[in-house]
Amino acid sequence: MDHHPDSAPGRPEAPEVAWARRLLAGDPSAFTPFVESFQARIFQYTWLMCGQREDAEEVAQETLMRVFESFDQLRDPAQVKAWVFRIAKNYCLMKRRKSVFAPARELSLDELHPDHDGDGFTLQVADEGERPDAAVLRGELGERLETALRALPDTYRSVVLLRDVEELSTAETASILDISEDNVKQRLHRGRLALRRELAGYLEAVP
């Protein structure tokens, strides 16, 4: 059972699905929004997975070229996002194989528990006296989130990026990464817990 928002019945069609339908029908007005949307998404995914701007730009270009070269093979426009990200993931992996890998690191539930290292369950800003106002905290949340995403071990980061940033379903993420749905759920939960811990303080400013 998966009640992820994208898979919920009755929800309006995602923009990229509508663009894909129109592109399959030959509608040129869907071309630019489709390309710009996916270029930004693929760049962001690769940028956060590889860490190199040049690699992210190349992967976005290579992925989009591959997508359009094989656009006649897109059978179900509803699956376009997962299809594009499967291609992007493969190009991203090729880039990463050319670079030095950090050894895989596991996050245990114990180390992520709020009481680990005396963290406490309450989100805290270090010093109340130096606490910035809510608007500043909200503005900094994006930067802090990007830093926290980069700090996640690869196996967790790839799942969090696909499930929570791109809002793909558990099944789609499992298919893209060639891992089981149980593995997606486990990595997602630990990745989320790690992000929550890193964002401590900044989340208080979010209503």
Place this chain on the structure above:
Amino acid sequence: MKPHDPECMDIFARLSEYLDGELSPEECAHFEKHIEGCAPCVEFVNSLKKSIQAAHGFHSPAAPEHVAPEAESRLKEAWAAALARRRES
């Protein structure tokens, strides 16, 4: 979220499944009954929800907004060729 309370620990371990609607109705009801009476769990659940929400809306400022004209032309050619193959098949 009390470190030695088994119910709190169960929620800690399965909170994402709860938030993603992946628990059975019975498990969901059991979770909610506990959370209603546990202030630390309420706070933890809310903070994790906010963290997930922040990820949903994340857009890297480094991401390009527009496509270079030359790249766009090449992509359009590839798209046109794919559509032609689709019509022929």
